[in-house]
Amino acid sequence: SIGKTKNNEKADRATVEQAIDPRTRMVLFKMLNRGVFNDINGCISTGKEANVYHATKSDGQELAIKIYKTSILVFKDRDRYVHGDYRFRHGYCKHNPRKMVKTWAEKEMRNLLRLKAAGIRCPTPLLLRLHVLVMEFIGKAGWAAPRLKDAALSQDKLREDDNDNADIISKVQTGTWRSERGHLYIIDVSQSVDLDHPHALDFLREDCLHVSDFFKKHGIAVMTVRELFDFIVDPTITGENVDSYLEEVQRKIEARGDLSTEDEIADSVFVQNTGTCEECRRGHQRITSGEDTGDMYYQTITGLKHVLPQSATVQENEGQKQVERP
Ligand code: ADP
Numbered sequence: 377s378i379g380k381t382k383n384n385e386k387a388d389r390a391t392v393e394q395a396i397d398p399r400t401r402m403v404l405f406k407m408l409n410r411g412v413f414n415d416i417n418g419c420i421s422t423g424k425e426a427n428v429y430h431a432t433k434s435d436g437q438e439l440a441i442k443i444y445k446t447s448i449l450v451f452k453d454r455d456r457y458v459h460g461d462y463r464f465r466h467g468y469c470k471h472n473p474r475k476m477v478k479t480w481a482e483k484e485m486r487n488l489l490r491l492k493a494a495g496i497r498c499p500t501p502l503l504l505r506l507h508v509l510v511m512e513f514i515g516k517a518g519w520a521a522p523r524l525k526d527a528a529l530s531q532d533k534l535r536e537d538d539n540d541n542a543d544i545i546s547k548v549q550t551g552t553w554r555s556e557r558g559h560l561y562i563i564d565v566s567q568s569v570d571l572d573h574p575h576a577l578d579f580l581r582e583d584c585l586h587v588s589d590f591f592k593k594h595g596i597a598v599m600t601v602r603e604l605f606d607f608i609v610d611p612t613i614t615g616e617n618v619d620s621y622l623e624e625v626q627r628k629i630e631a632r633g634d635l636s637t638e639d640e641i642a643d644s645v646f647v648q649n650t651g652t653c654e655e656c657r658r659g660h661q662r663i664t665s666g667e668d669t670g671d672m673y674y675q676t677i678t679g680l681k682h683v684l685p686q687s688a689t690v691q692e693n694e695g696q697k698q699v700e701r702p
Pocket of ligand 1: 420421422425428440511512515565
């Protein structure tokens with residue numbers, strides 16, 4: 377039985393060390409020597425794409441180290457995100473797994489920096505070497521904050537998070553949500569794409585569906601997938617009118633109660649409609665170039681169209697705080 381235990385230990389170690397090939401070990405070793413961190417305490421997660429480790433600095437600061445896997449198996453799925461991303465038209469080497477993971481780590485780093493720049497909560501990226509990304513640890517005393525789907529949150533909190541989320545996705549696509557000290561943090565953004573990506577809006581539609589499904593499952597009345605999508609792509613919604621817009625949406629959701637079968641069907645048609653993407657792009661161009669958009673397919677849903685012009689009026693008239701409804 378002692379032999380068995382030993383083997384188990386070996387197996388455990390092999391699992392934990394899967395991602396730590398000699399090259400990775402060297403990167404970590406150099407980081408240790410430079411004092412980037414003092415200890416690697418253990419593995420937080422062994423995922424399909426990466427393993428994540430918890431580390432601490434000499435001053436006690438906690439860090440997360442994400443080490444991408446070089447295994448070829450995971451690339452097929454990633455390819456649809458990278459293909460078409462103008463940031464990777466050069467230097468993306470399909471036949472060299474090591475270069476590919478490096479690209480993925482770079483993508484994650486850049487996307488995290490972009491989130492930061494947009495004022496969205498996410499782990500602060502600290503250092504990138506090859507396929508090893510060191511970032512701020514979201515959690516406390518070695519315990520990673522729970523994923524949104526694992527966090528035991530009250531309905532009120534979830535409702536708050538839903539608004540938070542709608543706001544976040546309007547600025548970012550793809551990613552996982554974590555909740556920490558009552559806030560949502562976005563993690564895992566190596567697959568986020570730029571708006572120029574030919575499938576950007578398709579990915580967005582999928583994300584809207586996932587977010588909407590999540591909150592629906594928890595019994596929170598949410599925007600339809602279409603409404604959420606519209607909210608995000610509507611360029612006339614700005615920092616100034618977003619609150620009144622969301623208040624109006626909230627009133628609409630409360631008034632309608634559960635979704636009607638018609639709404640549900642319209643939503644699933646929308647989700648499955650792969651033609652919408654191109655239409656949205658054209659629509660977006662028309663709006664930004666000031667063309668007439670009266671007949672536009674994806675224009676903000678009926679019943680909410682009036683919110684925007686009115687919100688604009690509210691901004692002009694400083695004395696009036698509330699959006700008046702007809
Ligand atoms: P993968 O692409 O392998 O899913 P993620 O970035 O989603 O990798 O990370 C996997 C898990 O590792 C997360 O669910 C979370 O538990 C943990 N994790 C990742 N980054 C952090 C971080 N910055 N702070 C705390 N935990 C993290």
